[in-house]
Amino acid sequence: MTVTVRGTQLARLLGRWHALPARRRLPDYVALASAIRGLLADGRLPLGVRLPAERDLADALSVSRTTVSAAYRELRESGHLTSRRGAGSWTTLPNGHRVAGSGLWMAEDDLDLIDLSCAALGAPQEMMSAATAALADLPRYLGGAGYHPTGIGELRAAVADQYTARGLPTSPEQIMITNGVLHALDLVLRLLVPVGAPVLVESPTYPNALAALAGRRARVSTHGLDETGWDADLLLGSLRQTRPRLAYLIPEFQNPTGHLMPAPLREQLVATAQRAGTDLVIDESFVDLPLDGQPMPPAVASFDRHGRVLTIGGMSKPFWGGLRIGWVRASAPTVQRLAAARVGVDTAGPVLDQLVGVHLLAMADKVIADRRKQLANARDALLAAAAEHLPAWRITRPSGGVTLWAELDGPVSSALARAVESMGVRVAPGPRFGVDGTLERFLRLPFTQPIPELIDGVRRIAAARYDLDRTGSRPQWSEPELIA
Ligand SMILES: Cc1ncc(COP(=O)(O)O)c(C=O)c1O
Structure with a gap:
C-alpha cells in the first residue's frame, strides 16, 4: 500500500525551503522542486510515497497552486515523480533506479588502512x-x-x-x-x-x-x-x-x-x-x-x-x-x-x-565505564578534527553510540569514499545505509579507532575532498551509486 504524505507533513519536512540563499536566483517552482529532490536524495522522503494533492501542498506552504503544479511538472520531467490521473503522484528516482538491497558491508583485514568503515572497538583488557x-x-x-x-x-x-x-x-x-x-x-x-x-x-x-x-x-x-x-x-x-x-x-x-x-x-x-x-x-x-x-x-x-x-x-x-x-x-x-x-x-x-x-x-x-570515557574522548577529538579540516560539513554531536553522521557539502559520498581509499582510508559512504541509492550527501564516521588515526583519517578525507573539486569528478546526484 502506498503511503500518502499530507501537505502539512511535507511542508514540515521542507522547512525553510524558500529561505535558502541559492533560492534568491530561482523562481518559486524551481526552488520547491529542488527542495523536494533534496529530501529524496537525503532519504528523508522515501521513494514510492504519494505526494499531497497540489491544493493541499499549496495551502500548507502558502504558495499558489500554479507554483506547486509547476514544481510537480519539473519533478516529473527530471524523473522524480510519476503521476497517474486519478491515482496521484508518487516519488521515484530517474531512470527507474532502485538499488538491490544486498549491500552487505564488511570490513576487510588490512593493517595498512585507517579503517573508518567498521564501527566497533577492540576487545577490553578484561x-x-x-x-x-x-x-x-x-x-x-x-x-x-x-x-x-x-x-x-x-x-x-x-x-x-x-x-x-x-x-x-x-x-x-x-x-x-x-x-x-x-x-x-x-x-x-x-x-x-x-x-x-x-x-x-x-x-x-x-x-x-x-x-x-x-x-x-x-x-x-x-x-x-x-x-x-x-x-x-x-x-x-x-x-x-x-x-x-x-x-x-x-x-x-x-x-x-x-x-x-x-x-x-x-x-x-x-x-x-x-x-x-x-x-x-x-x-x-x-x-x-x-x-x-x-x-x-x-x-x-x-x-x-x-x-x-x-x-x-x-x-x-x-x-x-x-x-x-x-x-x-x-x-x-x-x-x-x-x-x-x-x-x-x-x-x-x-x-x-x-x-x-x-x-x-x-x-x-568497570568495562562499560572505561568504554564510555574512551568513546567520549574519541568523539570530541573527531568532531574537533572535522571542524578544523572540513568546516563546510554539518555534524550534529551525538550524545552516545560510536558514530558521527556527517552531512557533506555536496552529493559526493561514494566518489569521496573511492578517492580516499587510494589515500589509505576506508569509509562507508552514505548510500550504504539506505535502500535506494540515496544519502549521497552523507558519510558515517565512527570514533572507535585510536584518536591519532581518527585525526589522520580526517586530514586525508579533507585532502581527497579538495582533490575531487579540483579534478571535477563530482558526480551528479541524479546518478545514484548502485550497490551490488
Ligand atoms: C545496529 C546494529 N545492530 C547489530 C549489529 C551487529 O552486531 P553483532 O556483531 O553482534 O552481530 C551492529 C554492528 O555494527 C549494529 O550497529
Missing part, C-alpha cells in the same frame, strides 16, 4: 581474565551434550538480570542467546517475516540489517530520519497506513545517526504498532553507550502490554564483536519458537564463549 575464568568453568559442562539452543542458563540469567536492573523485569526464560545481534535479527525474521512481507526500517539504517532483510526477501519501506531524529507524525502515520508485518528500529544512538528516541515517542510507537498489527524489533546494540552521563529513557519494551516488542541486543559494541554473543528478549513462548527455528540453522552457540560472556557481564560496570 577479555583475557574473563577467558581464563571461563576455561576454569568449562569442566562443569563437559559431561553434557553441549547443545543449548536458547543458551546456557547462567548467561540467560545474567542477561535477564541486566534488563531487570534497567527497570524491565525479565526472567531467564524470556532470553535466548544468539551468535551476535545480527544472528538474533535473522532468527526473528525467519520466525516473523514471510517472503515478500512488508517491513519498515529507518533511513539511514544499519546496512547488514538491510542485507538480512534482503535475505528474507522482505518488502522494505523507510522512515527518513532528519537532523533531530524521528518525525513522530510521519513514523506513526507510516505504521498506520502501511501496517507493516514488522518494523526494525534502533532507538538508542541509532546507527549511523547517533539519535536517541525520546520516551514519549517510544510509548506512542508501541501503542500504534499494537493497533497496526506490527511487531517491533528493537535493536539495543548501543544502549550501554550514553556518553554524556545522561539518564536513559525507558526501554521500548517497557511500554509493551501485548508481546509486540522483541528486543535484540548483545555484547559486540560495549564488549567485543569477536565474542559473537547476542540475544533476543521476548515472551517465553516466543523464545521457544525461536529455538525451534534455530534448530534448522545452527542448533546452538559455543558453550565456552558463553561462559566468557558470563564473566564479562559480571565486570560490566
Whole structure:
C-alpha cells in the first residue's frame, strides 16, 4: 500500500525551503522542486510515497497552486515523480533506479588502512581474565551434550538480570542467546517475516540489517530520519497506513545517526504498532553507550502490554564483536519458537564463549565505564578534527553510540569514499545505509579507532575532498551509486 504524505507533513519536512540563499536566483517552482529532490536524495522522503494533492501542498506552504503544479511538472520531467490521473503522484528516482538491497558491508583485514568503515572497538583488557575464568568453568559442562539452543542458563540469567536492573523485569526464560545481534535479527525474521512481507526500517539504517532483510526477501519501506531524529507524525502515520508485518528500529544512538528516541515517542510507537498489527524489533546494540552521563529513557519494551516488542541486543559494541554473543528478549513462548527455528540453522552457540560472556557481564560496570570515557574522548577529538579540516560539513554531536553522521557539502559520498581509499582510508559512504541509492550527501564516521588515526583519517578525507573539486569528478546526484 502506498503511503500518502499530507501537505502539512511535507511542508514540515521542507522547512525553510524558500529561505535558502541559492533560492534568491530561482523562481518559486524551481526552488520547491529542488527542495523536494533534496529530501529524496537525503532519504528523508522515501521513494514510492504519494505526494499531497497540489491544493493541499499549496495551502500548507502558502504558495499558489500554479507554483506547486509547476514544481510537480519539473519533478516529473527530471524523473522524480510519476503521476497517474486519478491515482496521484508518487516519488521515484530517474531512470527507474532502485538499488538491490544486498549491500552487505564488511570490513576487510588490512593493517595498512585507517579503517573508518567498521564501527566497533577492540576487545577490553578484561577479555583475557574473563577467558581464563571461563576455561576454569568449562569442566562443569563437559559431561553434557553441549547443545543449548536458547543458551546456557547462567548467561540467560545474567542477561535477564541486566534488563531487570534497567527497570524491565525479565526472567531467564524470556532470553535466548544468539551468535551476535545480527544472528538474533535473522532468527526473528525467519520466525516473523514471510517472503515478500512488508517491513519498515529507518533511513539511514544499519546496512547488514538491510542485507538480512534482503535475505528474507522482505518488502522494505523507510522512515527518513532528519537532523533531530524521528518525525513522530510521519513514523506513526507510516505504521498506520502501511501496517507493516514488522518494523526494525534502533532507538538508542541509532546507527549511523547517533539519535536517541525520546520516551514519549517510544510509548506512542508501541501503542500504534499494537493497533497496526506490527511487531517491533528493537535493536539495543548501543544502549550501554550514553556518553554524556545522561539518564536513559525507558526501554521500548517497557511500554509493551501485548508481546509486540522483541528486543535484540548483545555484547559486540560495549564488549567485543569477536565474542559473537547476542540475544533476543521476548515472551517465553516466543523464545521457544525461536529455538525451534534455530534448530534448522545452527542448533546452538559455543558453550565456552558463553561462559566468557558470563564473566564479562559480571565486570560490566568497570568495562562499560572505561568504554564510555574512551568513546567520549574519541568523539570530541573527531568532531574537533572535522571542524578544523572540513568546516563546510554539518555534524550534529551525538550524545552516545560510536558514530558521527556527517552531512557533506555536496552529493559526493561514494566518489569521496573511492578517492580516499587510494589515500589509505576506508569509509562507508552514505548510500550504504539506505535502500535506494540515496544519502549521497552523507558519510558515517565512527570514533572507535585510536584518536591519532581518527585525526589522520580526517586530514586525508579533507585532502581527497579538495582533490575531487579540483579534478571535477563530482558526480551528479541524479546518478545514484548502485550497490551490488
Ligand atoms: C545496529 C546494529 N545492530 C547489530 C549489529 C551487529 O552486531 P553483532 O556483531 O553482534 O552481530 C551492529 C554492528 O555494527 C549494529 O550497529
